[in-house]
Amino acid sequence: MGISGEFSVFDMINSATRSKTGVSIKDYTEIWLSPYEIKEAHQNTRQEYKNIDALADAFLLVGQEQPTVLARVNGEYRIVDGHRRNRANILLIERGYEQFKKVRYFYKDMTENMYELSLLAGNGFTQDLTPYEKTELAGRLKKVLEKMRDTGEIEVKGKIRDIIGKYIGETSGQMARIEKINNSLTEEAKEQFREGNMGISAAYEASRLPEEDQKIIAEKAAEQGGVEGKEIAAIVKERKEVEKQAKKAEEFAKQAEKSLKETRKSEVGAAQASLHAERAAENADQSAGVMIGMNPPIVSDSDTEKNGEPSPEEIKQEATFTLQQLLIQAEKITYNELLVLQDIMMNCNNRG
Known part of the structure; x- marks a missing residue:
């Protein structure tokens, strides 16, 4: 137990x-x-x-x-x-x-x-x-x-870090710094800490830096016979400011890229709308050319004089032309005129 x-x-x-x-x-x-x-x-x-x-x-x-x-x-x-x-x-x-x-x-x-x-x-x-x-x-x-x-x-009750802190006589804040040193300080920096070229404050500040920076700090401590925590704290502050500016630049670049994509999307949409409009206009022109530009059939004088009335083919051409013109003017037809057209259609149907 x-x-x-x-x-x-x-x-x-x-x-x-x-x-x-x-x-x-x-x-x-x-x-x-x-x-x-x-x-x-x-x-x-x-x-x-x-x-x-x-x-x-x-x-x-x-x-x-x-x-x-x-x-x-x-x-x-x-x-x-x-x-x-x-x-x-x-x-x-x-x-x-x-x-x-x-x-x-x-x-x-x-x-x-x-x-x-x-x-x-x-x-x-x-x-x-x-x-x-x-x-x-x-x-x-x-x-x-x-x-x-x-x-x-x-069986341990409570946080192990707090128990150790009370045992060795260190505050919770100091224990947090000690833990950071144990977890993040590189071997080169630990060697300088062991040799006394770094105090605990300097070791903590160094542990907050990337490994390549810790290596530089360790070399500096070895050459100078020591390095102060405030020197390393200044480096940490400078590093954080650089990282902050880099983060801002990255966010700005992302926003600019997003805006560029939205602009390109709008341009593509406008181009597509313009193309659709051009095609619609072309279709309208083609329809108008078929219906409005068609000339009425010409009935020759010789045919009229020979038979006294147009031939069935000539009547068909005349009727087709007239109906095409009526389609163009359909919104102007009155109700009575519509009844006349329906009578004509019924008579045609009755003729079989």
Whole structure:
């Protein structure tokens, strides 16, 4: 079953930190081992181990009051708290003090995740960390807590970022900056942050820049022996202004393209309307040419004189012409005239 509570995740490793103050270590087992059997953490929060000679001299003078605290992970003894102490033990063996070939430790069986959490929590409580080390501590704590939560090893209430912030003594705003650094700062810039050529403000401002700009900042920090956050903030501001202007230009170009398309569409519509009008006019002219331009059939005098009246073919041509003319003037025909035309049509029908 997982362990719940906002800070109860740290109760599991508090015993490691209490060893610093001489309080008895609960749930840990005493064991005597050779310092050479002990494995250091593959990645400890503390980047440097200073004053090992002085610590070794102190052990000779007053003895080792605080035992090194270990985790036994898959049968391997690893240091949770006391890397400097173990190095001092080894230094004393190399100086020829055989009584340090076996020294007193406290150990506890742990999983990989539990070991990582114990190691990080011990470092956070017991050491004055640089801004870089604190940032690394926060990032690693976040990863292991999320992993343990997801595997059910612990139950975390509340936001992990807020829990870590309270634990390492940082505000919510500062934790947001630390998270940004861990997520976005390039390796070149992290190296300058680690070397102290960037403070945490400069590292945060750099993390807001694209990778190519971070590379330039890192080179500048290395050449000058440092770079201020305000310098990087100015670059960030300039970058944002350039991006803002580029965005405006892009929006203007899109609007111009849209207007151009609408203009072309209107021009095409007008051209099509003009073409339709021309074709309609041509059709009207053709119709008028058929109906109005047709000359009435000419009845020859010889035909009239021979028969005394037009021939059937001549009458047909005359009737066709007359009907065509009537079609043109149809809106002017009166009702009585229409009755006459209908009588003519009925007489034609009766003739079969």
